[in-house]
Amino acid sequence: MSNLKLQAGQTAVITGAGSGFGLELARLGAKRGLNLVLTDVQQDALDAAVAELSATGAKVAALRGDVSRAEDIQALADMCMERFGVPHIVINNAGVAHGGLIWEHTQRDWEWVLGVNLFGVVHGMRVFTPLMLAAARKDPSYQGHMVNVASMAGLLNSPNMGAYNVSKHAVVSLSETLYQDLALVTEQVHASVLCPYFVPTGIHQSHRNRPAELRSEGKPTPSQMIAQAMSTKAVTSGKVTATDTAELVYKAIESGQFYIYTHPQALGMAQTRLEDVVQGRNPTDPFAGKPEIGQQLRQALRDAMAKED
Numbered sequence: 001m002s003n004l005k006l007q008a009g010q011t012a013v014i015t016g017a018g019s020g021f022g023l024e025l026a027r028l029g030a031k032r033g034l035n036l037v038l039t040d041v042q043q044d045a046l047d048a049a050v051a052e053l054s055a056t057g058a059k060v061a062a063l064r065g066d067v068s069r070a071e072d073i074q075a076l077a078d079m080c081m082e083r084f085g086v087p088h089i090v091i092n093n094a095g096v097a098h099g100g101l102i103w104e105h106t107q108r109d110w111e112w113v114l115g116v117n118l119f120g121v122v123h124g125m126r127v128f129t130p131l132m133l134a135a136a137r138k139d140p141s142y143q144g145h146m147v148n149v150a151s152m153a154g155l156l157n158s159p160n161m162g163a164y165n166v167s168k169h170a171v172v173s174l175s176e177t178l179y180q181d182l183a184l185v186t187e188q189v190h191a192s193v194l195c196p197y198f199v200p201t202g203i204h205q206s207h208r209n210r211p212a213e214l215r216s217e218g219k220p221t222p223s224q225m226i227a228q229a230m231s232t233k234a235v236t237s238g239k240v241t242a243t244d245t246a247e248l249v250y251k252a253i254e255s256g257q258f259y260i261y262t263h264p265q266a267l268g269m270a271q272t273r274l275e276d277v278v279q280g281r282n283p284t285d286p287f288a289g290k291p292e293i294g295q296q297l298r299q300a301l302r303d304a305m306a307k308e309d
Contacts, residue, residue: 099227
């Protein structure tokens with residue numbers, strides 16, 4: 001198996017490129033001389049990214065788009081083909097977060113989270129993979145790589161984060177299947193999945209770009225407010241940066257590494273979960289290592305529910 005060696009003049013497609021991981025991936029791509037094809041749902045953030053990257057001499061093509069819309073990803077691919085040709089790297093990065101007790105998610109909550117986190121990746125994979133495979137068939141020297149951004153939430157099931165967990169587990173499954181399916185048909189196109197833990201990216205503020213038609217009616221529930229507060233604290237206190245994470249991604253592309261972790265030390269919890277599955281035992285308390293946090297969450301939720309009675 002030969003891996004993609006990054007070279008100036010190659011093209012990278014990055015979704016969610018206006019902030020967080022996406023912006024850092026674009027910045028590091030520009031330093032490596034990559035042509036950049038960027039999209040983001042937030043126009044001003046995308047414009048700022050394009051201005052910054054273009055000022056460094058990078059070749060940039062950008063299109064505002066909502067990754068949950070198949071037609072927006074198709075338009076991105078059309079622009080990429082017209083401007084630079086078939087991409088060598090596609091990073092399906094755009095994502096949103098939403099928490100709360102799982103039965104309290106509204107239909108709009110599910111449509112928003114799954115639309116961006118899952119279908120954004122589905123559309124990117126479905127639209128770009130055939131282009132990369134066609135390029136591989138025409139050119140024996142072509143190498144392509146797709147990276148899907150999941151989360152440690154795709155390997156764990158933290159309570160009070162239901163829709164997010166579901167979406168990220170699906171991305172891990174999609175990515176593992178993509179890896180295996182590609183191996184059946186080519187040696188030239190590969191895949192990876194990024195499973196970050198708590199990294200300061202701004203994802204805890206993703207509701208700022210939630211479409212009006214998918215906003216929940218009424219006020220957030222107590223569990224949703226608790227989830228938002230805990231998420232904000234965890235994300236903003238992260239020590240591994242988005243830049244660190246972007247470096248890991250490019251190293252993984254060149255080495256052909258499938259699973260990309262920002263916090264390998266968190267894999268102990270994933271191992272415990274898989275042992276639960278294999279042994280057929282009930283799910284282990286996710287707060288077994290930090291019981292004070294679990295007790296705090298339980299008490300807060302039970303107090304909130306008691307007030308509703």
